[in-house]
Amino acid sequence: MKKARKVFLDAAKIKAKDAGHTQRIDFNMGKYHHKVAVGKQQFEDLAKAKQAAKAIKKEALDNLPALLMEFESKMQANGGEVIWAEDSKQALDAIYTIVKQQAATTIVKSKSMITEEIELNEQLQKWGMEVLETDLGEFIVQTKGEKPYHIVTPAMHLSKGDIAQLFNTKFDTPLDYSPEELTHFVRLRLREQFAKADIGISGGNFLVADTGSVVLVTNEGNARLTTTLPKVHIAIVGIEKMIARLADLEIMLPVLSTFGTGQQLTVYNTILSGGKRNKEVDGVEKMYVILLDNGRSTMLADEKLQEALQCIRCGSCLNNCPVYQTIGGHTYGSPYSGPIGAVISPHLGIAPKGNYNHLSEASSLCGSCSENCPVGIDLHGLLLHNRTLAEPTMIEQMLWSSWKYGVLNRELMNSPAFLKNTLGNLFFGKSWGAERTFPIFDKKSFQQQWLERQRGQEK
Numbered sequence: 001m002k003k004a005r006k007v008f009l010d011a012a013k014i015k016a017k018d019a020g021h022t023q024r025i026d027f028n029m030g031k032y033h034h035k036v037a038v039g040k041q042q043f044e045d046l047a048k049a050k051q052a053a054k055a056i057k058k059e060a061l062d063n064l065p066a067l068l069m070e071f072e073s074k075m076q077a078n079g080g081e082v083i084w085a086e087d088s089k090q091a092l093d094a095i096y097t098i099v100k101q102q103a104a105t106t107i108v109k110s111k112s113m114i115t116e117e118i119e120l121n122e123q124l125q126k127w128g129m130e131v132l133e134t135d136l137g138e139f140i141v142q143t144k145g146e147k148p149y150h151i152v153t154p155a156m157h158l159s160k161g162d163i164a165q166l167f168n169t170k171f172d173t174p175l176d177y178s179p180e181e182l183t184h185f186v187r188l189r190l191r192e193q194f195a196k197a198d199i200g201i202s203g204g205n206f207l208v209a210d211t212g213s214v215v216l217v218t219n220e221g222n223a224r225l226t227t228t229l230p231k232v233h234i235a236i237v238g239i240e241k242m243i244a245r246l247a248d249l250e251i252m253l254p255v256l257s258t259f260g261t262g263q264q265l266t267v268y269n270t271i272l273s274g275g276k277r278n279k280e281v282d283g284v285e286k287m288y289v290i291l292l293d294n295g296r297s298t299m300l301a302d303e304k305l306q307e308a309l310q311c312i313r314c315g316s317c318l319n320n321c322p323v324y325q326t327i328g329g330h331t332y333g334s335p336y337s338g339p340i341g342a343v344i345s346p347h348l349g350i351a352p353k354g355n356y357n358h359l360s361e362a363s364s365l366c367g368s369c370s371e372n373c374p375v376g377i378d379l380h381g382l383l384l385h386n387r388t389l390a391e392p393t394m395i396e397q398m399l400w401s402s403w404k405y406g407v408l409n410r411e412l413m414n415s416p417a418f419l420k421n422t423l424g425n426l427f428f429g430k431s432w433g434a435e436r437t438f439p440i441f442d443k444k445s446f447q448q449q450w451l452e453r454q455r456g457q458e459k
Ligand code: SF4
Pocket: 259, 310, 311, 312, 313, 314, 315, 316, 317, 318, 340, 369, 372, 373, 374, 375, 376, 377, 379
């Protein structure tokens, strides 16, 4: 079996040369950057808004155990049930129990990256369930048999033509259908499923401690239908999604929508606090919230790494990363791609458990991710931190020891350029890549050049 790093490098090479991919991503990213620049104008002082968002998330993480307990008691008082899951297996076991209790056969889902983290769809299908994604982008990638390409826009890698072709093949819709007609087709198809679904499953953008609520943010309204039309709603949410107060949404919602899509506010902001009460006619009969750890508390215990738990999954770091834009989301092999994916994937119990340490090398360390993060996460610093945590292979250890020996040895550094060029090419030429010319050592060593310069200045 090829090592994860090799699989990644091979896939990255192919994608980097795919001109069609580059064209589609450039086009979609161009639209994103334009909209975000406009969206940011809603903030009188953007830097202050970012600081406030960071402070809200930091405060919540600093008090996470107490806030989780508060959330649980408030959600229970609202009639909801809270289930604690240490890892993917416990979360899946809890969902299996609910599915069996309900004798469910049909499940609708709203977009959720955490369900990708535990491979929920695959499990539900193994248990004989029919599972339907209801977010348009997720519906498209599910129809295509792919994983989401991006944490916010799952079908970003596909053009209008690609989608029309896909629907023509799968559903026999006309090839010349416009985006509006394709969307209308999906809407009609989904409405039938919402009406017959036994259970709705969602993630959660925020957990609110002081009201015991789960907050969902969508542009299509599908999360509202998913979480209210079936009899039962299961929200599966990472413990780091906590905020202390409902009032904190005043900052968090506009910041998330602006950095996510360039909107002032996402179209549907839904706050769910338990199922329907006594005399209410709408809503689910039972709401379950699964609080998933899956490696998050270990990250919280790491003084540096805990900053990554402030992430609000806006996708801005992906959209500003030259590496992501070149190699695309699927290449990362983790549901979480781009800079934040590279930082968190090695520490989460992502199913199937893979090795994601090499992802931290997929960075130019330009710092664009950190600069464009709405909660100011030091992403490139954390990529470096991850590199120090990753266990080096024997070959890496030998290479770095030789390099250290070489650069600390004046005689070797002063050896003829021919020798240095031959050794450099021998050890590092391949990893430098066939498309780039390996740098050539100057005929004169650094020491020689330095002495000449000193002498020149003395004259
Ligand atoms: S790390 Fe920052 S920029 Fe990246 S998804 Fe999270 S909040 Fe957005």
